[in-house]
Amino acid sequence: MRFKLRHGSKLQHCETNVMRRITLVSRGARLPFRQLTRQRQALPVYRLQARLTSEISSRPTLVLIGETGSGKTTQVPQFCHQAGLTKTAMVAVTQPRRVAAMSLAQRVADEMACTVGQKVGYAVRFEDCTSTQTKIKYMTDGMLLREAMSDHLLRRYSCVILDEAHERTVHTDVLFGIVKKVQKIRRVKQLPELKIIVMSATMDVDHFSRYFNSAPVIYLQGRQFPVQVYYAKQKQEDPVFASLVSVVQLHQTAPPNQDVLVFLTGQQEIQAMVKNLRDVNKDLTGCCRLRVLPLYANLPVQQQMEVFQPTPPGQRKVIVSTNVAETSVTLPNIKFVVDSGLVKARCYQPGTGLEMLRVQKISQAQAWQRTGRAGRQSAGSCYRVYTRAEFEAMPRDTAPEIQRCSLSSVALQLLTIGVRDVRNFDFLDRPDTKAIDDAMKELQLLGAVSAGEQPELTPVGRRMSAFPLDPKFAKAILASKDHGCTEEVVTIIALLSADVILLTPAAGRQEALAAHQKFVAPEGDMITLLNVFRAYRKVHKNKEWCRENYLHERHLAHAAEIRRQLLQLCAQAQLPVTSSGQSTEPVRRSLAAGLFSCAAHLSRDGHHVTVGTLQKVHIHPSSVLFMSRPACVLFAELVQTSKKYMRSVCMIDPDWLRDAAPEGFHTRRVNLET
Template sequence: MESKYAFTNAASKLKKPTTLVTFSTSNPNKRSISEQSPAKRILLAENGLAAILSQRKSLPVYAVRGRILEEIKKHSTLIIIGETGSGKTTQIPQFIHEERLDKEGRIGITQPRRVAAITISLRVAQEMNTKQGEIVGYTVRFEDVTSENTKLKYLTDGMLLREAISDNLLMKYSVIVLDEAHERTVHTDVLFGIVKQAQKTRKERGLKPLKILVMSATMDVDHFSNYFGNVPILYLEGRQHPVKIFHTIQPQEDYVFSSLVTIFQIHREAPANHDILVFLTGQEEIESMAHHIRLIARDLEGKAPPLRVYPLYSSLPSHQQLDVFRPTSKGMRKVILSTNVAETSVTISGIKYVIDSGMVKARSHHPGTGLDILKVQRISQAQAWQRTGRAGRESTGYCYRVYTRKEFESLPKNSVPEVQRCNLTGVVLQLLALGINCVSFDFIDKPPRESLIAALQQLKQLNAIESVDSPALTKLGHQMSQFPLDPRFSKILLAAKDYNCVEEVISIVALLSSESVFVTPPNKREEALSARQKFVSSAGDHITLLNVFRTFSKISQKKQWCHENFLNVRNLQYASDVYTQLLELCKRCKVPLSSCGQDIDKIRKCLVTGLFMNVAELQRERQYITVDTRQAVTIHPSSVLFGSYPPFVLFTEVVQTGRCYLRQISTIEPEWLLEIVPNYIRNHKLSFSSVS
């Protein structure tokens, strides 16, 4: 059956012909994707606590509460598979607490994404009629909302891994719930091994036992069960709302444009308060589409319900993320443009329609070349089903897949685990801080040996370990492990005290931890570039970012100032929050606050202490070659140094998106390398005459 929806005005804004995206309802797997009444609505319902309690009792998981508790009591490790919307993430930790199975310890519930940890914690706090941070709390990077009274703690898997550095047996916890295990983030994979070993060691030493629950909607259950010692698997079933799936009749050349067309096909015909969730690949893509939706919606005033657009991606500040979950005003429609952060755990009430672009932005690290290949690629079938499951949480839903049925069938069943495709330097540092040899660590899926060796070699060059063959952390390495950062940035922060530029370096690292602060609207490109000039430094992007941050920190009317200067106030505010947290961490590591004022040479020298492996040298043919891996690269067009050719540049990362681009660049003097990292320079042949 083809879609009956069409629109005529949307395409003109993008200078493309009017288009109708046609869909088929045939389902390749004849699989019923359906959902129960809202398991995790984020905001308090109008009828207050009584309505929330009523919703709890309507969940499929609530009906089998006794059986779940019986199995949890019986087994030290249990795998729980439950449909999206069954209520497992919000309810099972409450069941355990109500039954006092947590005893004197905490229940830790890990989430792959900070958005999920924050919003689910809020929902559970409301259900338990308590304030967030008391009995129920959360911890994400640079944000801790817990207290001594917290019993249910939702936290990102990375934060639990950091806790294990100071408490490798996780003695504060009686129960660890590893939720959304199918996502297989690098931190989740490491946690599997950490909690498995902690459970075993606690049992051998006669310490209080640790229960482990591994939960997901979909995953290779036999693989997980075998890893934990053939543990039992509990399947949850329940009442559900069906989701009708549409595939396109023909392959779509431009998934972004096709998604935009589909939004307005739905918008012209669907009743008000039937909200739409669209899956896209990144912040820039989301912001661009949001701009076009707002333009097109103006032309439809009076012909369709008023439209509000909300972006959702991981670097959004918490208060901006929560805006997404607020109920839509009566007579309006909400369109949420999200990355894959909304694939799992996070439930947004009111979503009736899901538009799945079928694409995701994934990063793969190649240790041989040092390249991070950041590219938009097809999702897996497991991801497609997860996205479909976001629709119909309150009634029958609809999922429009902007790809054909044949394309769906050609997708891989599951995604490649992140541990097998990422830079492992930070993970290896954390394992060493735990006293674990990364080469012999019990990974559920072993990463490539060359990736592990490359990580150890980088830590050796940073002076974080004594040797690659028998790695043990140095005093500096132990300090570096205290920071939730890439080890190179940790090294820079710790070195900043020697250059009297701690304040400046914290600012730069905080900005590098955020998404881009610059906004370049397609229709105001020249104005945006002109406004940016007042911040530009000839020394490069790092000092340019510092100039922006210094001014932002002094301005009182921040939102208006950012708008006038084409800057992203959300990302700058997030960087400001990170700055505060890093400042506190520096104090703990006895790094006193200092400032070098306008002496930018000190800042750039300090950057060299951690990023000396990220140096590129200009060749005669006006092409750059990386000093470390001899990779041909070019300056990214977004850099303030684009179009200029300084002899030597230091870069934050090199990313392949068609060509190999250097991003976030500063000019440096070659003699600084000999001064700061003489051993490294001796091991690399460089052509500049000043280093000999």
């Protein structure tokens, strides 16, 4: 165990040296307080509490590199509390994902012998579990960013801990610049000091230290367990199938109660893997019982928490996850990791103005993070279903999200916070200037900012910023007032914000499609979803009805909660909630007013192209419009696999686009009429 201050080099990964951290427990599996105390006292960071507290008290900014297993995420906020930093304000601890924020809040609340929402609370999108007693607040980075929009100086906080900084989400990158600016303004105005602690298991420490005015770097070593890494002998044509084979082989040879973590790209791949593993398990003899659980960001909270439950004796748990399990949360009893080497990431193309989800290779840094999941509690193994040569060809680090996504939300947030010159904002890594210009142009077309050299936030833009949504969706809600259909538009946006509602299992696919037929709307997927939700409310959210109609009840319940909170925001914005009844034209007009940049028309050769940029796109096979050829459509999402697919499609009239943004489409008349 070491403790040293340095401005040193990057941490290097080693194949056999990976790290361990205290296991998080779910709400239903709390440990006795004495046992929690013993676990805390065994952590490397706990033994150095006095020295760490001294550094935190004496310095405005620290960069803390705490190896996995050091206990930094759960203990450092408590050190801040015990040092008196919460006497008049709170300590904020940001996390990239909601499941991490909620799990960590529960763990720390248990350690502090309180209930979540008292001394320790959390805030995630559409859910706030805090009170006037709260001293330590775990929250997603997006939630702290939203607070900065209403309180530019973050007066509620004495310390902001930016955890998992290496993940470089777009919200985290914006927060780096904001808290740095707030810290400076508070100092100039002689307001209470804002302390900043940047924490990670691994990152480019020199880069972060320079950005935060040569802040000292504290390196804290954790407890290490060896992990053996295995590579595929030859390149795999289907990494997902190779992952399935690896899990089955492990299950047949490894002793019971040695759990497996599998990394895949998204919900569809995960659900297919879960089903296949459950089917395979029925046919295997001489093996222990297999418990297969999915894990991804949009999974309902109750299901997310199931992965933390202890594995029953004589069984094996297999968790099939996206990159949500790479960092932030510790999954107990993981002995084996199976890494597909793939991730689904957002990608923005400034030349076309299109943002899409694309499956791509992970970076070496991500590969090592995944490997480390197998060494948390004992020696483990990682099976990479790619060759060593493929690993060495991977980029060393993951490109920051802010350099590969649309910046319209970022620009709107910065303008709302009071940053007038978005292009010259103090980013840790500056995004492409063209991407910033595209974002400002989109906000101008949406009516959120004024034109000119120094764009100003308009009243419409300020109202849009009140909604925790993409600016396009926020504008659609505001436009619904003029068309008398706010209730329908809010419902559709809530459904699009939740996960997949319509279930089409491989076994029973035809029955599912037949059950869904009663909801299908000729106008497209968005109106179909509206029909589903109306029927769901009519039967009083009956679970059995959902099962009979192949609908995901938990996702519908989640959408209903999002809808409820969006309607509350409408009330706060004094936006009357009216309904257009069975007429869908007002609804589609309102959606076109916000999503006009996500429109495509049918060309003469029979395929769809995006309006203005003329990118060839296709209606996704899951769409109710897949077999039709509508003249003009909106889409909520663009996904690239072998082709560029539009998802959540809705038919519109091309003239509505010109009504929505005449400045953007008067020069595109030829494209709209091709």
